[in-house]
Amino acid sequence: MSVNALIVVTAGSVAGVLARRPVSLRVQRYFMGTVLVGLAVRLLTDRTRPA
DSSP states (O other): OHHHHHHHHHHHHHHHHHHHOHHHHHHHHHHHHHHHHHHHHHHHHOOOOOO
């Protein structure tokens, strides 16, 4: 339970920092968008057959 509480407090702190800095929010959005596009491309080009 204490680990979960620590995760919640940390997430709240990070959210507060990101809310005060709009540039960091924009960077985070572009980074996550790039990651998701990369995963989509990998899924599209994967030639292995599902089991």
